[in-house]
Amino acid sequence: SSLKRVACPASNIECCVFFDLANTLKQTVFTDQCGTNAQSAIQLTFNDAIGFSMSGGPSEGTGADGSIIVFSETELQDPANSGVTDIIQTLTPLLQQFNISAGDLVQFAGAVGLSTCPGSPKLQFLAGRPNPTVPAALGLIPLSSDDVNTIFARLADAGFSPTELVQLLSAHSTAHVDSFTFDTTPTIFDTQFFLDVLLKGNATIPGARPSVAQAPEPSILAQEDVVRLQSDFAISQDSQTACIWQNMINNQQLMMNSFANAQFKLSITGQDQSQLIDCSEAVPTSTPFVGTSASFPPGTSVQDVQQACSSPFPKLE
Ligand code: HEM
Ligand SMILES: [Ca+2]
Structure with a gap:
């Protein structure tokens, strides 16, 4: 309506719809601070975008194109998508309501969801992804039971390095x-995750769904319902990534900046950047970081760390 247009704070008029969408998302979907919908929306950005294969050719899905929503009946058959059923259902009506493409909806919802997480960086957002014409091939999303080299190879085929x-x-x-x-501070975007994955344990989380493969020595934090994914653990231990992993601990600024850059690249996977317009101005400012630095959870100490990087381990409380 013309009223909305007068009130639109965008400097680029084509971005107005994303200001409206951000308001609706915050009022109806992301009502909790870094709640389950926000977390699921962040996962959805990856599960959609990684459906892209340089070796498989253009018909094998085109990355961050929203095919996970438009062709959800097909793509939800992938066991790696068992966690995103609900968020897809929640977001789907917004396609018609706001008349935007599915790829834009997935990436924008992820950015708005993340902004409710204290400690998160403000993500860039480009608009204008065309709607998908084909579903992504099944099997392109890594599984937590996959071998680390299989995971690295899959990511390389989509354009991403181990780092x-x-x-x-x-x-x-x-x-x-x-x-x-996956860490002891699940509603804070902090480096605690990179510590918790290194803590060797002996207790398994019972009743985990099949998509959740646990590390060979499962979490010491299992009594607090923190699980060590086999894939996260393997990546923390691989010689190509062990020091990248360890260096994140207590390095909040590095985590924020490097995630923002990598996530931007993810958000335009398979897309022609020159055809997109910058609507980053519609992404809300993130909730500030209120947490403390990473620290050993109660009952754990440096003796529980499975260190795979030869640089000194950071000094922690
Ligand atoms: C090696 C690659 C990865 C594997 C094997 C993996 C595996 C998993 C698994 C098993 C879950 C539990 C829920 C489910 O069963 O679907 C999960 C959740 C999640 N993943 Fe990943 N993941 C990977 C990479 C990523 C990346 C790159 C992102 C970045 C956006 C991401 C974001 C998330 C988020 C935010 C959740 C939580 C979803 C929620 O709380 O509802 N994952 N992942
Ligand atoms: Ca956390």
């Missing part, structure tokens, strides 16, 4: 699946 994968995995700092989480 960029570690940076993207910062998103597992704000993650849940059923009643368990």
